[in-house]
Amino acid sequence: MPCWCVWADAEKHFRLALDVPGARSRPFNHARTRLLCGEWLRRAGRRSHARTRLAEAAEIFRRLDAAPLLARTEAEQEMTGQRLRRDSAPARDTAAVLTSQELRVAQLAAQGLTNREIGSHC
Missing domain, CATH: 1.25.40 (Serine Threonine Protein Phosphatase 5, Tetratricopeptide repeat)
Incomplete structure (x- = not known):
């Protein structure tokens, strides 16, 4: 077959x-x-x-x-x-909600980097 x-x-x-x-x-x-x-x-x-x-x-x-x-x-x-969403993670734990890439972008944005600067780091 x-x-x-x-x-x-x-x-x-x-x-x-x-x-x-x-x-x-x-x-x-x-x-x-x-x-x-x-x-x-x-x-x-x-x-x-x-x-x-x-x-x-x-x-x-x-x-x-x-x-x-x-x-x-x-x-x-x-x-x-x-x-x-992992059951064991607290609802406000951003590491449980975001992918590692999204978390990295959020951390860089929190440091005040521009989109262009964030793009060069990721």
């Missing part, structure tokens, strides 16, 4: 796996399937669909305290361009 046929059928197979009767009664496996589907969707360029599947997986992994798969899911969410 040509590679493109397998690729074209992937979404269908993910949907079938997620719709198996009783699949939700095995939350770890169900969340893992959502993670794999989200990874596939992101790689297929379907970021918004991927975010939905990944958010569902992250919620289950968080509830199950499955830290390694939660970390993998969150990394995948960030690769879709989604910014995650």
